[in-house]
Amino acid sequence: MVALNTNIINFDKKYTGAIVGILNAFFAGSPSVFSALYYNVFTHGDKTDTKNQDFAGFMLLFAIEFAVVDLLCIVFMRIYKDDTPAFVQFENDEGGVNAEKSDVDHKEDVEKFNNGSSSVNGETIPRTSDGPEHPYSEIPLSLKQIFLNVDFQLLIWSISFASAIGLVYANNVTLISKSVGLNAHDDTLTIIIPIANAIISSGIGIFSDYFKARIPRFWVLFSSYVFFTASQVLVLLFATSYGMLIMSLIFVACGISILWTISPTLIKEWFYVGNLGRNWGIGMLLAALIGAGMQEAFGALYDHVSSGSADDLHCEGMKCIRGGTALVIAGGGTSIVLAIVLLVKQKIMSVRSIS
Helix, strand or coil: CHHHHHHHHHCCHHHHHHHHHHHHHHHHHHHHHHHHHHHHCCECCCCCCHHHECHHHHHHHHHHHHHHHHHHHHHHCCCCCCCCHHHHHHHHHHCCCCCCCCHHHHHHHHHHHHCCEEEECCEEEECCCCCCCCCCCCCCCCHHHHHCCHHHHHHHHHHHHHHHHHHHHHHHHHHHHHHCCCHHHHHHHHHHHHHHHHHHHHHHHHHHHHCCCCCCHHHHHHHHHHHHHHHHHHHHHHCCCHHHHHHHHHHHHHHHHHHHHHHHHHHHHHCCHHHHHHHHHHHHHHHHHHHHHHHHHHHHHHHHCCECCCCCCECCCCHHHHHHHHHHHHHHHHHHHHHHHHHHHHHHHHHHHHC
8 A cells, every 4th residue: 555655656557457457467466376376385285175285375374475575665765846837736735734625615626627627736737638626636635525425435335345346255265166076276266367467467557547538447447347347247157167157357467457557547547646545445345345245245155165173174066156146246237337437427527517
């Protein structure tokens, strides 16, 4: 979160997609490195037998690495100041120079936006093609105002439901493979998402920056919802096929890379950059809560059709994962519906402003 916010602030807005995409590529690609380490360094003999896996040693490696990385961030991470209007406003707001705007004030700023102008540092200026793309992009909203903002709610809930799909599927891919008799391929299946994610993330950020004028970022984000939902449909229908299972993992990787690259970029462009940490943090928290709920439900549905004792449940066949996968598909459908509602709302507002 700190690395994301710092780099978004430090670089020109025309590179936001590329910067976030490159950061996400490293973030997304690291699991493939650690997955390979786990299966080749911390596992001996039969890789499917948990008795041969040194999980405690693996966790110790993480504990040491977290401390090292955090120290590196403390030593080297900086915000580099400049004199652009957006940074001056951000610095003033962070320093408490500008008082938080009331509901009436920010409604007036929205009206200015709809009438073809915007407000920077309290001054009304004509809006140009390089100017803000959303009426709230230069308005510092309070926590109450952001929670009551319909655009933010529709956007953040759609992101959260879609993000939860990637979380639940990544958590259960080995459980799914075991249920359909493909667990011998776990060492391959577990690295597909991070590797594909890293490759796609770096490219999608540059793509969204280059084609921003022709393909709005929200449509790029919407495609991730479709990828997520389609991946689970493939699992529901064809999970017993190794090829189709790989295809579903690639679809999920596409969804994850697009969502985690475009979402913070869009939140930064639609809402004030000085509140990016708070706004994106709300989305991450909501996604985690929804993902935890989906994971619990997935596990409960799996246990319901499993046999054996409470300490040794096992299940074979599509019946084991059908209920949980259907639930995850419903989450993907919810994200698509919320996105469509947001698109319709913005279209209506756009028509009204023109008229």
